[in-house]
Amino acid sequence: MMNHIAEQFQMLNGHIASAISEKDYTRALTLDRARQDMLKDICLMDMQTIDAEFFELIEECARDNASLIQMVQEDMSHISWQTSRSLKAQRAYLS
Numbered sequence: 001m002m003n004h005i006a007e008q009f010q011m012l013n014g015h016i017a018s019a020i021s022e023k024d025y026t027r028a029l030t031l032d033r034a035r036q037d038m039l040k041d042i043c044l045m046d047m048q049t050i051d052a053e054f055f056e057l058i059e060e061c062a063r064d065n066a067s068l069i070q071m072v073q074e075d076m077s078h079i080s081w082q083t084s085r086s087l088k089a090q091r092a093y094l095s
Contacts, residue, residue, distance in 0.1 A: 010061070016031045023075065025072070
């Protein structure tokens with residue numbers, strides 16, 4: 001059973017990474033909510049059934065997610081910079 005859950009968790013992470021790389025943030029958010037729900041369900045399970053290998057998988061996914069979050073933050077910063085620059089150009093044009 002834990003192998004099935006681990007496969008689903010990894011699959012969700014892969015889909016989230018794909019959505020982020022495609023800049024489909026709405027899809028990434030929806031998938032992340034599903035992943036969070038899965039983690040909540042795991043927390044309710046009997047801890048004796050969860051092995052150390054599964055926790056290593058979760059930690060690896062967390063590291064990957066931190067990298068993805070950094071990428072999104074950089075994208076958002078760039079978008080904000082571009083928007084600010086466009087607004088300044090529009091104001092200058094209208095003045």
